[in-house]
Structures are given as C-alpha cells and as structure tokens.
C-alpha cells in the first residue's frame with residue numbers, strides 16, 4: 148500500500164470472523180492525522196472486534212492495515228509502540244494508587260523513571276485527577292477511573308489513541324467532561340479513534356464518523372454532511388390512517404421520503420419544512436385523514452442512524 152503521510156490509519160478490506168460469526172466484513176476507511184474518527188454502531192456491530200484487530204489484540208485475518216506508518220501484518224511491535232489504548236471494560240488494578248498506575252504503565256513501556264514521574268503529573272492535571280495522586284483505584288468513582296484510563300492510554304505519548312466506548316456507563320455530566328478531556332488531548336496533537344453507540348457523542352466529538360452495522364460500514368462522512376444528507380427537515384406526523392396518508396404524502400412536491408408505522412409517519416422534506424407543513428395538513432385533511440399531531444425538527448445523528456440502518460438503535 149502506498150504511504151500517505153497525512154494519514155495516521157489506513158484500513159483496506161478488513162474482515163474478521165469468529166468461526167461462523169462474521170463480525171467484521173470487508174471494511175475500508177482511513178483516518179487523517181489530527182482527526183477524531185468514530186465508529187458509530189449498535190451492540191454487536193463489530194466495533195470492538197475491529198478495534199481489537201487494529202490494536203494487535205486479535206490477529207489480522209484478512210485485509211491490509213497501516214497504523215502510524217507501520218504495517219499491521221509485519222510490524223506489529225512498532226504498531227504497539229505507536230498507539231495508546233483505552234478498553235471498553237475498566238482494566239485498572241483496584242489495589243494500586245493513581246500515580247502507581249500511571250508510573251507502572253510507563254515503566255512497562257520502557258520510559259525512564261523521571262519521565263514517568265513528570266508525565267504522570269502532566270496527565271493527572273490534564274484529566275483533573277491531580278488531587279487523587281495517592282488515592283487507591285478502589286476509592287475512585289466510575290468517571291474518575293475512566294479519566295485515569297485515558298491518562299494511562301496517553302503515558303507513552305501515542306500518535307494515535309484508541310478508545311472503545313470511552314463513556315459507557317458514565318452519567319451525562321461526566322460524559323461531557325470526558326469529551327472535553329478528549330478534545331484537549333486531541334488539540335495537543337493526538338489523533339483519536341473511538342467507538343461508541345451514543346449518537347450525541349459521535350456527533351459532538353468527531354471530525355469523521357463511519358456508521359457500522361452488521362460488520363459493515365453503511366455510510367461515512369463529517370457529522371454535518373451525514374445530517375445534511377438526509378434532506379433539510381424531518382416531520383413527524385400522527386394521523387387517523389398512517390398507511391393511507393403515506394401514499395398521499397408522497398405526491399406532495401418537496402416531500403423526499405416517507406416512512407410510516409402504526410404509530411407515526413416520518414417524513415423527510417427536501418425543502419424548508421416550516422413551509423411544507425401547512426401544505427401537508429391541507430392535503431391530508433382534503434383526503435379526509437385527520438392530523439392528530441405534528442412535530443418538526445432538524446435532523447440529528449439518531450435520524451441519520453435510523454435512515455441508514457432502517458431501524459432504531461435499540462430495538
């Protein structure tokens with residue numbers, strides 16, 4: 148594969164199976180240096196499998212991958228030394244202190260003692276745990292542990308930090324704070340690859356998002372381009388007869404797509420929805436279908452996900 152210096156991660160035709168389970172199926176994408184890139188997908192989509200192959204935890208079965216300039220097939224040790232990892236599960240040792248955790252990690256990776264100490268200081272400040280230096284892991288809250296894991300992932304100053312569901316199980320405030328830490332880490336030059344099943348998280352953090360489902364990338368792009376790809380506005384309508392209404396709505400100019408269920412109709416408007424709405428009500432009423440509720444909104448990541456996967460995230 149030809150090397151492109153502006154790319155920190157390049158993945159071509161990656162597949163991974165557990166026996167008969169095809170967890171990752173022929174995915175290709177690349178991450179630009181300095182970017183935050185997210186894999187967004189539901190439980191079982193193949194996010195952890197993909198990330199575990201990229202961080203050398205699982206063998207590379209099929210495909211070509213270049214991480215930070217190193218070939219994942221032939222230069223696994225160099226790949227390992229270029230990356231930082233934060234796992235989906237908390238992996239800290241309960242009986243170590245905060246500073247021991249970081250210094251021990253640095254030690255394993257061959258950083259000298261002084262460097263370990265100064266980095267530990269810097270990183271604990273970055274994730275706002277400086278007043279917990281001597282606390283034991285078992286005394287930390289879930290959010291603090293997450294932050295400590297992020298700090299640990301950064302001990303070796305990796306070019307690329309991998310995080311598998313970094314805010315899983317955290318309360319909304321702590322999630323938001325974690326996003327801020329990740330942004331500041333990124334602003335200091337670390338490229339970030341993360342997986343999440345939180346729409347808002349992918350939207351808020353990412354320069355680029357790839358939506359993954361059933362082991363495949365369904366669509367990708369910047370958060371804005373994904374949201375814009377749906378059309379301008381989304382209109383939710385409840386009527387006395389959603390099925391009949393669906394057919395009628397499709398004949399109205401400016402209506403891009405209609406999807407109806409028993410409970411409601413989801414309509415994508417190709418133009419400004421506020422102007423389309425009166426027309427919709429008028430037309431349906433003209434066909435003796437009563438409109439019981441309407442709701443108009445700009446597309447968000449949830450809408451993008453539902454649009455491309457054809458289903459709600461947690462059915």
Ligand SMILES: Nc1ncnc2c1ncn2[C@@H]1O[C@H](COP(=O)(O)OP(=O)(O)OP(=O)(O)O)[C@@H](O)[C@H]1O
Pocket residue numbers: 165168169170188189190191192193194195196197235344
């Ligand atoms: N060690 C394993 N052995 C067999 N099958 C596995 C193994 N790990 C994962 N799978 C299967 O591979 C598929 C993808 O799982 P994976 O853990 O990669 O999904 P995920 O997107 O990370 O999901 P989650 O959001 O729940 O973490 C699933 O069908 C899962 O059951």
Ligand SMILES: [Mg+2]
Pocket residue numbers: 194195196235311312
């Ligand atoms: Mg996972």
